[in-house]
Amino acid sequence: MxxxxxxxxxxxxxxxxxxxxxxxxxxxxxxxxxxxxxxxxxxxxxxxxxxxxxxxxxxxxxxxxxxxxxxxxxxxxxxxxxxxxxVEGLAKHAGQDGAMHPLQAAFVERDAFQCGYCTPGQLCSAAGMIAEGHATSREEIREAMSGNICRCGAYTNIVDAIEDVMHAGAAR
Amino acid sequence: MNRFDYVRPTTVEEAVKAIGSAANARFIAGGTNLVDLMKYNVERPERLVDITRLPLEGIEEHEGGLRIGALVTNSTLAYDERIQNRYPLLSSAILAGASGQLRNAATTGGNLNQRTRCYYFYDEATPCNKREPGSGCQAIGGVNRIHAIFGTSENCIATHPSDMCVALAALEAQVRVTGPGGERRIPFAEFHRLPGDTPQYDTTLKADEIVLSVDLPDEGFAGHHTYLKLRDRLSYAFALVSVAALVRLDGNTIGEARFALGGVAHKPWRNAEAEAFLTGKPATRESFEGAAEIVMREAKPQSENGFKIELARRAIIRGLTQAASGTPQSQSDKRIA
Incomplete structure (x- = not known):
């Protein structure tokens, strides 16, 4: 159909x-x-x-x-x-009633994008990676996120945003 | 992508029957390689047999070792505590490959059966003996920086792209398969093959056989191992050269050493003479240089990949040093140990 x-x-x-x-x-x-x-x-x-x-x-x-x-x-x-x-359901999935997912808020706060095209994938990947629970150090986050390319080169800020959420322990 | 019909069996018996009932059927599980190949029209199956509902997902104790079900994902396998403790080489090699997303989808059986990433194989506008037998090989004399230096033929110089399989070769796993002819176990060294005159065949698996499990022997060399992978970028890239090394030491004397190379041949590359050379030798740089020299004697460069000969020589020496000294390469800290 x-x-x-x-x-x-x-x-x-x-x-x-x-x-x-x-x-x-x-x-x-x-x-x-x-x-x-x-x-x-x-x-x-x-x-x-x-x-x-x-x-x-x-x-x-x-x-x-x-x-x-x-x-x-x-x-x-x-x-x-x-x-x-x-990405449309990420916040709801994390129990955020009407608010952004903590990762979305952190991406805004840290200016973790320019054009934004890769951002939905970065957000879902980061949420999945945090749930996996294997990455803790900055180096490990970079390695675990290597499947998400950002041609604007916002990587530093993306890792900053993910670290914020990880350290706040708020991500799911 | 071509049109195909789709079946989803729930038993191995049904799956084997389904693969035999269409001329050009393919099993699919993670799909990370097959779906991509279908998008490039390299694979045009008439039928896909979805095997994700088969009961092949467990990791079990077996004959002193571990039996890894064909559907165990790369992520599940790499992070399994038993694998990390007893076969850390395997865990490390898996985590050196692909990305988090791909490892979550890709399976053990699929990793074994993935195809080469040769540019010409992927480009249906060019001849390729692996894709279209008899059409020729443009990698020979063409763009071949990533291609093989061992075991090539005049028909094909492709490499097998897996990291996991390099570790499984060193560990001497067995591949348990079944088909209309019954169940059999294939030693890992005999699972992948050299291109010869029939580069269209990557493995010795028959078209109507299915991989059930990869069986690991009891010895995992957990104390002295490394997976050293050298590539154009530090993550999410195929190996130019990789080394899986395992060493058993009696004091400072090598009791046994095994090493397999990735990125340099149509299959994980081992050299029995070089490994035997190390037995009884002191675990020193000189010994490792000797072993590397034996291996590299057989190397044959193509027009653009001569650098792999020196790279592989040094990787062998470094890999054996890392394994012998108990300082395996980290897959997140990219400084070479």
Whole structure:
């Protein structure tokens, strides 16, 4: 329904169920639809960005069952039953009623972006990384965030913002 | 991306049946390499068999070692306490590769079966014997700075890109697979192959077989190991040269040494003569230089990757030094230990 495969004899779309930013959605997807394209093109959740579309830039990072992944390399049909959190649902997911997620507030405070294109991916990646709990030092944060490219070069301030939130212990 | 049909079996038996029932079917789990290859039209499967619902997710004690299910993600494996304590080389090698997001999705079986990152393999506008057998190799004499210096053929000079597999080669893991012909265990050294006349085959896994687990032996060399990875940027880049080194010391004498190189061949590269040379020798720079010299004798540079010969020689010496002295390379502190 949402995607015309344009291919004679192509298989019918497949019904899946996803919980996206807390809302259960019953969806029909063609098997070749990536999670990124489903979010952006079909569900109008355009906060998640398409940068390289090859898993190299991290702009498409979302949380799937609490884990950060590149949504451009995930087929939506394979995530049937999963809970997805995008940048639009990050604050709500952290229980922030109407307010920004602590990472969003810290990014503003620390001026952790210029153009902002990579920011949704940086935020979701940072939230996932903090939940993973393996990075503590500045060096470890830099290493753990290396899957998110910022062509404006705001890295120093991004790490500052993440450190603020980590030290405040407020991130989820 | 081409159009394909999609099946999602829940048992290994169903999965094996599903892969055999279409001419050009592929298993998919993490998808981090396959989906990318499909976007480039390098892979055009008629059918995808989603194996993420198969019961292959555990890490279990097995014959004194550990049995790692094919669906265990790179992140789960790298941070597993048993792996960190008993096989720290494996944990380190995994964390040297890819990014946090990719490691969260990528699986153990998928890592073994990932394809080369040769530019020509990825570019369907160019000939490539691995992508299209018989079409030729433009990497030979072309842009080949990242390519192999060992075990190449006139048909292919691609490298295997994995870090994890370099560690598994040194650890001498086994790959447990199954298919219509039944279950078998493949020694790690025999899982990946050299290109020869058939570079389209990366491994000895048959088209209708599936990886069930990677089995680690009991000996993990936890005291003396390192994974040293040299690359163009300090994180999130493939190895130009990497070394997985393991040493067992009796005092200052080498009881056993193993080392595998990544980024230099179509498979993790070991040299039995060089390893045997080290047995009984003192753990000194001179010994390590001797071993490196034996390995590098077989190196054959391409037009743009001659630098790898000196880089690999020095990496072997440094890697063995790190392993012997018990100072493994950190994967977050980028200063070379």
């Amino acid at each position: 949402l995607i015309d495969s344009g291919s004679p004899g192509a298989p019918a779309t497949i019904g899946i169920s996803l919980t996206i930013n807390g809302e259960v959605r019953e969806l029909q997807v063609a098997p070749w639809t990536t999670l990124l394209d489903l979010l952006r093109e079909d569900l109008d959740l355009t906060g998640t960005k398409k940068g390289c579309d090859h898993g190299q830039c991290g702009a498409c990072t979302v949380l799937v069952n609490g884990t950060r992944i590149n949504s451009c390399l995930a087929l939506a049909v394979m995530k049937d039953g999963a809970e997805i959190v995008t």
